[in-house]
Amino acid sequence: MDGVRVNQSQAISMIAKGVDFYASALHGFSISRGGNTGAGIAYGEALRRFKEDEARIRYVVKSYSTPIAWRLDDGTWVVPEEKYSATTSRHQSRVRRAVQLAEYEAQA
Numbered sequence: 001m002d003g004v005r006v007n008q009s010q011a012i013s014m015i016a017k018g019v020d021f022y023a024s025a026l027h028g029f030s031i032s033r034g035g036n037t038g039a040g041i042a043y044g045e046a047l048r049r050f051k052e053d054e055a056r057i058r059y060v061v062k063s064y065s066t067p068i069a070w071r072l073d074d075g076t077w078v079v080p081e082e083k084y085s086a087t088t089s090r091h092q093s094r095v096r097r098a099v100q101l102a103e104y105e106a107q108a
Contacts, residue, residue: 003029008094015098016105018059018071026091028061046080053078063091069099077102
């Protein structure tokens, strides 16, 4: 897997900056225009939204193989409220903190 190996806490900063990383089961990676995002095992509303956004996705955060957040070509973050396992829920919390950090840094 490409990207910087980090711990779970460091992943927050990596997500906020849009840097490719892996932290055990949590990983984020950039997508070039027209690149393969790999829908993984998303389901429900998250899968519908992911497929709807797929052509515009430039960065994806996955928990195991499930996309739990993505940044669009206009910089907008999408973090579906889908419920998953306890581990993926912790990953979702980290992503939410990272998105808040990214938005704060964008305003500074």
